[in-house]
Amino acid sequence: MVRVDGxxxxxxxxxxxxxxxxTVYVDNVSRHYGRRRALAHVTLQAQQGEIFGLFxxxxxxxxxxxxxxxxxxxxxxxxxxxxxxxxxxxxxxxRGQIGVLGHDLCLYGDLTARENLRFFGRLYGLDRLEARVxxxxxxxxxxxxxxxxxxxxxxxxxxxxxxxxxxxxxxxLVLLDEPFTGLDxxxxxxxxxxxxxxxxxxxxVVMATHDFDTAEAVVNRSLCVDRGRTWPVADGVGTLRERYxxxxxxxx
Amino acid sequence: MQNRSILVPVLLCxxxxxxxxxxxxxxxxxxxxxxxxxxxxxxxxxxxxxxxxLSALVCGVASxxxxxxxxxxxxxxxxxxxxxxxxxxxxxxxxxxxxxxKAWGVWWQWDARLTSAxxxxxxxxxxxxxxxxxxxxxxxxxxxxxxxxxxxVPFVYWSVNVWRTIHPNTNVVASLxxxxxxxxxxxxxxFLLLYIALxxxxxxxxxxxxxxxxxxxxxxx
Amino acid sequence: MGFFHTVxxxxxxxxxxxxxxxxxxxxxxxxxxSVVLVFSFSFVVEGVxxxxxxxxxxxxxxxxxxxxxxxxxxxRERQSDTLKAVLLSPVERPxxxxxxxxxxxxxxxxxxxxxxxxxxLLFQAPIDRAPLLLVxxxxxxxxxxxxxxxLFAAMLIRAQSRDVLLPVLLYPITIPLVIAGVRGTAAIFxxxxxxxxxxxxxxxxxxxxxxxLTLALWVFGPVxxx
Numbered sequence: 231m232v233r234v235d236g237x238x239x240x241x242x243x244x245x246x247x248x249x250x251x252x253t254v255y256v257d258n259v260s261r262h263y264g265r266r267r268a269l270a271h272v273t274l275q276a277q278q279g280e281i282f283g284l285f286x287x288x289x290x291x292x293x294x295x296x297x298x299x300x301x302x303x304x305x306x307x308x309x310x311x312x313x314x315x316x317x318x319x320x321x322x323x324x325r326g327q328i329g330v331l332g333h334d335l336c337l338y339g340d341l342t343a344r345e346n347l348r349f350f351g352r353l354y355g356l357d358r359l360e361a362r363v364x365x366x367x368x369x370x371x372x373x374x375x376x377x378x379x380x381x382x383x384x385x386x387x388x389x390x391x392x393x394x395x396x397x398x399x400x401x402x403l404v405l406l407d408e409p410f411t412g413l414d415x416x417x418x419x420x421x422x423x424x425x426x427x428x429x430x431x432x433x434x435v436v437m438a439t440h441d442f443d444t445a446e447a448v449v450n451r452s453l454c455v456d457r458g459r460t461w462p463v464a465d466g467v468g469t470l471r472e473r474y475x476x477x478x479x480x481x482x
Numbered sequence: 483m484q485n486r487s488i489l490v491p492v493l494l495c496x497x498x499x500x501x502x503x504x505x506x507x508x509x510x511x512x513x514x515x516x517x518x519x520x521x522x523x524x525x526x527x528x529x530x531x532x533x534x535x536l537s538a539l540v541c542g543v544a545s546x547x548x549x550x551x552x553x554x555x556x557x558x559x560x561x562x563x564x565x566x567x568x569x570x571x572x573x574x575x576x577x578x579x580x581x582x583x584k585a586w587g588v589w590w591q592w593d594a595r596l597t598s599a600x601x602x603x604x605x606x607x608x609x610x611x612x613x614x615x616x617x618x619x620x621x622x623x624x625x626x627x628x629x630x631x632x633x634x635v636p637f638v639y640w641s642v643n644v645w646r647t648i649h650p651n652t653n654v655v656a657s658l659x660x661x662x663x664x665x666x667x668x669x670x671x672x673f674l675l676l677y678i679a680l681x682x683x684x685x686x687x688x689x690x691x692x693x694x695x696x697x698x699x700x701x702x703x
Numbered sequence: 704m705g706f707f708h709t710v711x712x713x714x715x716x717x718x719x720x721x722x723x724x725x726x727x728x729x730x731x732x733x734x735x736x737s738v739v740l741v742f743s744f745s746f747v748v749e750g751v752x753x754x755x756x757x758x759x760x761x762x763x764x765x766x767x768x769x770x771x772x773x774x775x776x777x778x779r780e781r782q783s784d785t786l787k788a789v790l791l792s793p794v795e796r797p798x799x800x801x802x803x804x805x806x807x808x809x810x811x812x813x814x815x816x817x818x819x820x821x822x823x824l825l826f827q828a829p830i831d832r833a834p835l836l837l838v839x840x841x842x843x844x845x846x847x848x849x850x851x852x853x854l855f856a857a858m859l860i861r862a863q864s865r866d867v868l869l870p871v872l873l874y875p876i877t878i879p880l881v882i883a884g885v886r887g888t889a890a891i892f893x894x895x896x897x898x899x900x901x902x903x904x905x906x907x908x909x910x911x912x913x914x915x916l917t918l919a920l921w922v923f924g925p926v927x928x929x
Contacts, residue, residue, distance in 0.1 A: 549921075549922060549925050549926070550925075552925075601875060601878050604875040604878075605875040605876060607875075608871045608872045608875050608876075609872075611868070611871055612862075612868055612871075612872060615863060615864045615868065616859070616862035616863055616864065616865075616868060617862055617863035619861070620862055622858070622925060622926045623858045623859065623862065623926060625926075626854065626855075626858060626922045626926050627855075627872055627876075629918060629922060630851065630876055630915070630918065630922075631876065633914055633915070633918055634876055634879065637879035637907070637910075637911055637914075638878060638879050640879070640907065641878070641879040641882040641883055641907065642879075642882065644886075644903070644904075644907075645882050645886055
């Protein structure tokens with residue numbers, strides 16, 4: 231449903247439309263770059279309160295799938311529905327419900343951690359912005375370095391900040407591409423906890439990663455991606471890594 | 483597809499017949515005393531310039547349609563038309579200096595029309611460079627350049643014109659006597675037929691390329 | 704969030720970043736001055752500048768420096784893929800375009816504020832003869848250049864060989880701007896100034912800006928959508 235809220239909608243005042251959805255449906259999505267095929271006929275459903283893991287070798291199409299889910303990339307075939315909505319019928323408002331942590335961290339190196347968060351918070355039109363920013367910095371355990379330029383941060387610190395930036399606007403759909411990159415053990419554990427909280431709060435989380443051991447603790451459903459195709463990782467005995475290897479060996 | 487495969491040879495034959503007939507008509511046209519033989523370039527130069535501008539328009543409109551609707555067909559029209567701009571532009575830019583050599587004694591005179599044609603030609607060369615070198619997924623970018631190129635035509639024409647006419651040495655373009663108009667129109671019609679035939683052929687090539695891509699994708703599936 | 708609020712948020716962010724490093728302002732400015740010098744060696748014969756050389760050199764250096772500024776501005780957005788994050792936010796795409804445009808425009812105007820007096824000084828060009836008209840030509844010419852350039856630089860951000868493709872695409876399209884700028888400025892600087900001519904060129908520049916800004920606003924969304 232598209233809900234119109236906000237102050238009395240008089241003519242000329244832009245309506246603030248918020249888009250709600252509980253499930254993301256990926257329906258037979260393909261994507262080609264010229265002759266190269268990045269995704270072929272991928273179908274999946276990600277529900278709220280669920281962490282969906284995408285596993286696969288480099289160049290398998292995981293990032294392409296995340297880009298398509300983020301609305302920035304158009305599929306060459308098939309479509310994505312966000313509940314009852316599509317990109318075409320909701321436009322800008324839908325993007326407000328999606329948070330993306332990409333492989334590139336999307337932080338301005340010349341701005342401080344606080345300024346980065348504040349800038350993106352403004353773009354999302356968030357209320358109580360300063361409070362949110364302070365909370366996010368605390369969660370990223372960067373309160374003491376809040377006013378340092380992010381260019382001086384290590385990859386791990388930037389990763390933590392980028393994660394909180396992606397979640398600043400409390401998005402329904404959280405897309406994470408390699409969220410464990412550069413994190414030390416402690417930070418990875420904090421991230422795991424954070425993901426559990428997100429799941430409990432009813433967010434939809436889709437995560438692409440190579441880090442089986444860390445991800446195993448939180449992932450509800452996992453999908454094996456290879457050369458643009460997907461297979462559900464087999465249930466049964468063994469660790470996630472073993473089951474993934476088995477799936478890859480059987481299906482590919 | 484079927485009717486087009488007949489249409490192109492018919493157009494090409496008609497154009498060939500017209501081009502064959504053209505020299506006789508040009509020969510029958512009055513001899514221009516000051517320019518002499520070189521004046522007869524005019525019957526090829528002007529039609530190719532017209533076709534060039536027409537093709538720029540086609541490319542711009544097709545690009546706009548592609549931006550709005552994302553139909554691959556519109557993109558195919560745009561690429562084909564852009565290549566035709568460059569091809570016919572080349573004819574214009576080769577025949578123009580030949581004229582200039584005789585008329586002004588130099589190979590290149592900053593004549594308003596010729597300069598406009600050069601600028602337009604450059605825009606569409608840059609369009610092709612973009613498509614060639616920007617990598618996969620540059621169709622949308624190219625479409626934007628196509629629209630900008632088309633919108634730029636009046637500005638180029640106006641600015642180059644004023645730039646030249648502000649200076650005292652305005653060039654003298656002899657007004658046409660009626661006997662010269664017939665071969666000019668004939669030439670224009672011939673070039674137009676040739677243009678349509680080439681455009682359709684190029685579009686068919688593009689369509690085949692798309693089919694091939696689709697076939698490759700299917701094999702991989 | 705309103706349109707102008709978004710524009711201001713993005714433009715201010717660029718200004719804050721630039722005010723920290725000042726990399727763009729310094730390098731672009733120095734480059735523009737170098738261009739003026741390099742061209743002076745071609746257009747000054749036996750100590751005397753060719754007719755209209757000042758106007759031509761001024762605009763060529765603006766166009767060159769502008770290309771440099773555009774390339775670097777978007778290189779910054781590309782480095783950490785920040786433009787993608789901005790495009791992912793729920794703001795209207797045209798507001799993002801205008802925000803980036805304002806940043807580029809301000810930077811170019813700062814460079815021009817320095818380069819114009821330098822040209823005036825080196826070539827004895829009467830920059831104070833019709834100051835309003837000159838400023839009008841500079842602002843409208845730069846706006847048109849930046850409007851087309853911002854769009855092209857933004858859409859080339861993910862393209863291969865973008866560094867060379869930006870000038871390759873930008874210069875032919877902006878030829879009418881350069882002609883108008885040079886001829887308008889030359890009409891002001893000439894020994895017998897003709898301000899009516901300069902006004903006519905100014906009018907063309909305004910018209911050019913209106914057409915290409917409208918087109919860019921329309922095109923930016925679909926082109927960046929993917």
